Amino acid sequence: MTVTIYDVAREAGVSMATVSRVVNNNPNVKPQTRKKVFEAIERLGYRPNAVARGLASKKTTTVGVVIPDISNMLFSEVARGIEDIANMYHYNIILCNADKRKEKEIKVINTLLEKQVDGLLFMGGSVTDEHVQAFRTSSVPIVLCATRDETNQYPYVDIDHQQAAFDAVNALVQDGHRDIAMISGNLQDTNNGYSRYMGYKEALEKNNMPFREEYVRIGNYRYDSGIESMKYFLELEQRPTAVFAANDEMAVGAIHAIQDSGLRVPEDISVISVDNSRIASMVRPQLTAIAQPMYDIGAVSMRLLTKLMKNEKIEDTRVVLPHELVKRHSTR
Template sequence: MTVTIYDVAREAGVSMATVSRVVNNNPNVKPQTRKKVFEAIDRLGYRPNAVARGLASKKTTTVGVVIPDISNSIFSEVARGIEDIANMYHYNIILCNADKKKEKEIRVINTLLEKQVDGLLFMGGTVTEDHIQAFKTSSVPIVLCGTTDENHLMPSVDIDHEAAAYDAVKLLVGQGHTKIGMISGTLHDPANGYARYQGYKKALEESGLSVSEDMVRIGNYRYESGYDVMKYFLELSDRPTAIFAATDEMAIGAIHAIQDNGLKVPEDFSVISVDNIRMASMVRPQLTTVAQPMYDIGAVSMRLLTKLMNKENVELSKVLLPHEIINRKSVAHV
């Protein structure tokens, strides 16, 4: 049978109010009494009812996190940053995978809010009007983590995706490349897709280079789509000499497609991307990429959320973290 606070009080020979004060770390309990209560808790195997305590305090010390794809290593690093800061401030995390499906994201958001979480982190993915409507029903703070809403109304922590892509393509231009293909994410995605495409386009136009539809193909952020799109580029009569991929995973797929066709990186094709996942330094040649500070995005998002949950003063609710180019072995001069 479930052990109750009444059982602990009887075992320790104190009132239920005293047990409650001990469990909730109230300082107004004598050390000797506190010791008796903890000994009774250990003997009986009592576990405080977090739901009941939450109802009483109107806080569950729990934060919901919506993650778009739990199998993608880049999101695991963000989640690590979230969890480390959550532990520091004594919050528990409920992590929910949404499979990059809008309907599932909306359902998960509503489920977490029904669970009476104290705050919510929405990680990645496109923020649509349906998401905004779901967020509006929330009575607790919500922070966008690694993404932003179109009108920049929600608190958020991210990088400047357009600037990251711009810097990557300018590096290729600086190495003498004039025919640069792009493996893009969906242009409906404002961050990893559209913003990175805009950065690619801006870098070419500022360098006096034309933007050709034949040089841009849409992938789904994963390895297989990078491989397939690179096969398309390889079959062009006027092939690019360099590839900018919107994600490392697609870039690695492109590298392997090049190698499987008997060609070399960077001798025949230069490849650059954005993210800096662990695999970027494991592939051969090692991948030159624009690093997102993924751990920091998670950590800063969680810290911002704790401030909002505790009604602390927040000077900046829309945070842009810096990115940096990590030069490795996949880009060469032509």
Template structure:
């Protein structure tokens, strides 16, 4: 049979309250008494019941993380940052994939509430009114990671996507390049539209006319959908001197579509990706990219959530982390 806190207390010759204090670290316990309790725990192979502890303390020490796709390199790196800080503060993670579908996201928020998580880190392509309403109904502390609530009601950690894409387009404009394409995900994707907005602002500021044929929208931010989109663009006879891609995978889809036609970067097109994932350094030519501090997005989100949970002072509920452009071979013509 599973051992209980009563068994540990009896074995150690102390009260159940003392065992609880040792387990939770909620009060000072004499070293000698603590050693007795720990010895009893080891002897009995006792494992605390998280649910029971949660009922007593109204905390389960678990955090829910809902993200679109854990297999995606960007999200995997963000998750590492979340998990490291969660471990530091002795929280466990319950991880779920939403496939970026609103109906599933709403379902998963309810599931997390049923599992009595202490708080939630939420990563999504779009924060809709229904999502916000579900957060309010669940009454869980929530931090948005790598995205923002359009109305600023929910704490968030992200970069300034509009400014980052502006800088990417400006990088090409400063070299005297005028034919610059943009490729992103669908128009319903908030991050895509923020990055498109920055691209358009840079061209307008430089007095360059916007060309609809140079703005591409793939079904998502992934390689496969991007490849189909670029293939159709090139088959129609369109060309660009340079490309600002809203993700590294979309940049690689453009690169390979050009290669399939006997071209290459940087000779036939200059490419800037987005996110600085591991892929950007694994391809040849290696990819110039807008780097957002991926690990830090997760780590800072988790730290912000711990502050919410522990009623710590918070200077800013909307955190913007810095971005930079890392120049590599895909934009270097020597």
């Protein structure tokens, strides 16, 4: 049978109020009494009921985290940053995978809010009207992590995706390339896909280079779509001399498609991406990439959420972290 606070009080020969004070680290308990209660807890194997404590205090010390793809190394790095800061401030994490599907994201958001979490961190693609409607039902703080809503009405921590893409393409231009293709993400993904696409176009325009429709293929951020997109480019009459991929996984697919065709990277075609996940240094040649500070995005998001939950003073609820170009061997 479940051991209750009453059982502990009877075993220790104290009141239930005293046991409660000991469990909640109240300093107003004599050391000898505290020792007696802890010994009773150990003998009986008592575990405090977190649900009951939450009902009493109206706090569960739990944060809900919605993650788009738990198998993606990039998001696992964000989750590590979130968890480290959560542990530092004594919060527990409920991590939910949403499979990059809007319907599941909405369902998970509502489920976490029903579980009375003290705050919510949302990682996803586009923040749609349906997401906003779900957020509006929340009585707890919400922070967008590695994404943002179009109106910027919710706190967020992210990078400037358009500038990151611009810097990647501009690096190829500085290397002497004029025929630069792009393997894009979903353009309906306003934060990552569309912003990086616009950064690509902006870089071409700033360098007085024409935009060519046949030099853009829409992928799904997966390895296979990188292969298929690159095969298409290789069959063009004027194939590109460089390719910018919207993420590392598609870039690796592009590298392998180039190598399978008998061409070399970067001697024949250069490849660059945005993300700089661990896979960038695993592929050969190693991938040149714009690095997102994914651990920092997670850590800063969680710290911002703790401040909101504790009603602490906040200078800025819209945080844009810096990115950097990491040069390796896939570009000349």
